[in-house]
Amino acid sequence: MSPAADVLPRAALPAVAHSAPREVEPTASATAGSALLQVDGLTLEYATHDRVVRATHRVGFEVHRAERFVLLGASGCGKSSLLKAVAGFLKPREGEIRLDGAAVREPGPDRIVVFQEFDQLPPWKTVLGNVMFPLLAARRCSRDAARERALDALRKVGLADFAEAYPHTLSGGMKQRVAIARALAMQPKVLLMDEPFAALDALTRRRMQEELLSLWQEVRFTLLFVTHSIEEALLLGDRILVLSPRPGRVRAELNAYEFGLHSLGSAAFQAQARRIHTLLFDDAAPGTAA
Amino acid sequence: MTLAGAPLRPEFERPLEPLVDAAPERPLPLAQRLWQRSALRKAVILAALALLWQAAARLADNELLLPTFTQTARALAEGIASGELIDKARISLALLLQGYLLGIGCAFALTALAVSTRIGRDLLATLTAMFNPLPAIALLPLALLWFGLGQGSLIFVLVHSVLWPLALATYGGFQAVSETLRMAGRNYGLRGLRYVLQILVPAALPAILSGLRIGWAFAWRTLIAAELFFGASSGRGGLGWYIFQNRNELYTDKVFAGLASVILIGLAVESLGFDTLERLTIRRWGVQR
Numbered sequence: 201m202s203p204a205a206d207v208l209p210r211a212a213l214p215a216v217a218h219s220a221p222r223e224v225e226p227t228a229s230a231t232a233g234s235a236l237l238q239v240d241g242l243t244l245e246y247a248t249h250d251r252v253v254r255a256t257h258r259v260g261f262e263v264h265r266a267e268r269f270v271l272l273g274a275s276g277c278g279k280s281s282l283l284k285a286v287a288g289f290l291k292p293r294e295g296e297i298r299l300d301g302a303a304v305r306e307p308g309p310d311r312i313v314v315f316q317e318f319d320q321l322p323p324w325k326t327v328l329g330n331v332m333f334p335l336l337a338a339r340r341c342s343r344d345a346a347r348e349r350a351l352d353a354l355r356k357v358g359l360a361d362f363a364e365a366y367p368h369t370l371s372g373g374m375k376q377r378v379a380i381a382r383a384l385a386m387q388p389k390v391l392l393m394d395e396p397f398a399a400l401d402a403l404t405r406r407r408m409q410e411e412l413l414s415l416w417q418e419v420r421f422t423l424l425f426v427t428h429s430i431e432e433a434l435l436l437g438d439r440i441l442v443l444s445p446r447p448g449r450v451r452a453e454l455n456a457y458e459f460g461l462h463s464l465g466s467a468a469f470q471a472q473a474r475r476i477h478t479l480l481f482d483d484a485a486p487g488t489a490a
Numbered sequence: 491m492t493l494a495g496a497p498l499r500p501e502f503e504r505p506l507e508p509l510v511d512a513a514p515e516r517p518l519p520l521a522q523r524l525w526q527r528s529a530l531r532k533a534v535i536l537a538a539l540a541l542l543w544q545a546a547a548r549l550a551d552n553e554l555l556l557p558t559f560t561q562t563a564r565a566l567a568e569g570i571a572s573g574e575l576i577d578k579a580r581i582s583l584a585l586l587l588q589g590y591l592l593g594i595g596c597a598f599a600l601t602a603l604a605v606s607t608r609i610g611r612d613l614l615a616t617l618t619a620m621f622n623p624l625p626a627i628a629l630l631p632l633a634l635l636w637f638g639l640g641q642g643s644l645i646f647v648l649v650h651s652v653l654w655p656l657a658l659a660t661y662g663g664f665q666a667v668s669e670t671l672r673m674a675g676r677n678y679g680l681r682g683l684r685y686v687l688q689i690l691v692p693a694a695l696p697a698i699l700s701g702l703r704i705g706w707a708f709a710w711r712t713l714i715a716a717e718l719f720f721g722a723s724s725g726r727g728g729l730g731w732y733i734f735q736n737r738n739e740l741y742t743d744k745v746f747a748g749l750a751s752v753i754l755i756g757l758a759v760e761s762l763g764f765d766t767l768e769r770l771t772i773r774r775w776g777v778q779r
Binding site: 312367 | 670674688693775
């Protein structure tokens with residue numbers, strides 16, 4: 201596949217499921233009603249032995265259908281906590297998360313998470329069994345239908361030949377592909393990815409990024425992606441939420457529609473990367489709204 | 491111009507030629523492949539032990555104290571042929587199985603309670619701390635008082651011997667299940683008993699299996715010991731009773747045959763039961779080597 205075909209320019213995409221007009225303008229914001237996932241004034245806290253730590257402070261953002269939304273920040277900015285809150289594992293201290301208009305209260309199969317850790321795949325199930333597991337656990341469909349969907353998803357990630365293998369026989373990249381196939385088979389409303397490629401070697405990571413983009417071209421899922429890599433954010437994201445550290449607050453929301461594998465190293469890419477770098481590291485505004 | 495030290499070398503690219511004479515993999519020699527089988531290695535150990543026994547008994551030359559391996563083997567064969575040993579073993583195993591299964595059920599209920607509530611966790615911790623060190627056989631006099639001379643008392647001590655070690659091992663296994671796997675399970679919408687059965691139990695299976703092994707060994711030794719004690723006042727007993735009776739009549743070779751049966755049954759359950767279970771589950775899943 202040529203890099204140009206990998207990431208089409210935005211204008212060439214069919215406007216399915218987009219009720220709000222999309223503009224490639226940094227400050228463009230869509231109308232509130234049409235967003236699939238709405239996060240409002242979200243404050244997250246976690247307790248250690250002797251204190252309560254604020255992970256994020258009144259963070260808000262909106263993710264639209266078929267959008268690739270990236271949460272970017274240094275470690276300790278609460279981006280993983282945000283993702284866990286959207287997944288339903290963390291209860292918000294303040295604020296609300298709404299998915300399709302309904303408040304998120306607990307974990308559920310409409311938001312499948314792809315974790316960074318390789319042990320997210322139950323080792324007692326084969327690759328096929330792993331992809332079928334959430335479908336059966338959520339009683340989404342019959343065993344036969346689940347098998348069909350699982351095999352289809354495995355074909356999409358190129359692992360159809362490994363359907364009967366056990367996870368411990370796979371490499372890290374293959375395990376993450378299984379985790380992605382499992383998420384795709386579930387057809388969740390939103391796919392949550394928590395630094396899924398961070399534990400992979402650099403070459404495998406690049407390959408997985410390419411594959412994720414071409415899968416998105418094919419399936420058009422809604423993606424919420426957490427990363428600490430500026431390059432990965434620009435490469436994979438449509439829109440990037442830049443978070444400040446300790447506690448996480450919104451520093452900026454930027455567009456990255458025009459960037460893909462073809463634009464790596466281009467001047468515009470470099471400029472946007474430098475801009476994000478400045479936002480993350482040069483705390484130009486000491487009295488940020490706390 | 492070259493830099494000081496390192497000479498400037500020409501660049502080159504090389505087309506990849508297919509491998510012809512070097513095979514990517516080749517089989518191990520036969521002897522090494524045979525030695526890979528643990529059954530063979532264990533058989534060699536057993537044969538060596540039997541040889542040692544035979545030599546020691548020949549040296550002692552007192553069949554009342556230490557019969558030879560061949561004498562014991564003959565007594566064992568006779569016992570099996572006459573059906574007496576088989577019958578005794580059947581009585582023992584039937585009792586054992588009842589106590590074992592009941593103990594597993596109790597252990598599972600207790601640990602399920604312990605993972606779902608905090609008071610259940612405290613209950614399990616307190617009870618295991620109290621009862622795990624208590625030898626099951628020490629409860630037998632009390633059990634005889636409560637349940638009378640019969641199967642009830644034996645099953646009571648068997649449950650006691652299985653319950654605590656298994657509950658401890660299972661609970662420990664549940665605690666060790668990784669946070670990611672737990673979150674994945676909850677992400678799929680699993681909760682309650684389905685969550686325990688579909689995520690916690692398989693993930694904790696290495697610990698559970700080791701608990702089952704320990705529970706089995708405890709139950710087996712408790713049963714034989716209880717039969718030695720209990721059989722003295724009952725006409726019908728299992729293997730323990732067989733050992734006790736033959737010692738009274740100074741048939742030392744039969745005592746050894748009884749002991750050998752206890753050991754053989756233990757070995758068979760270990761290798762046919764637990765090892766097979768392990769091979770089909772945790773080894774295949776790669777969670778234990």
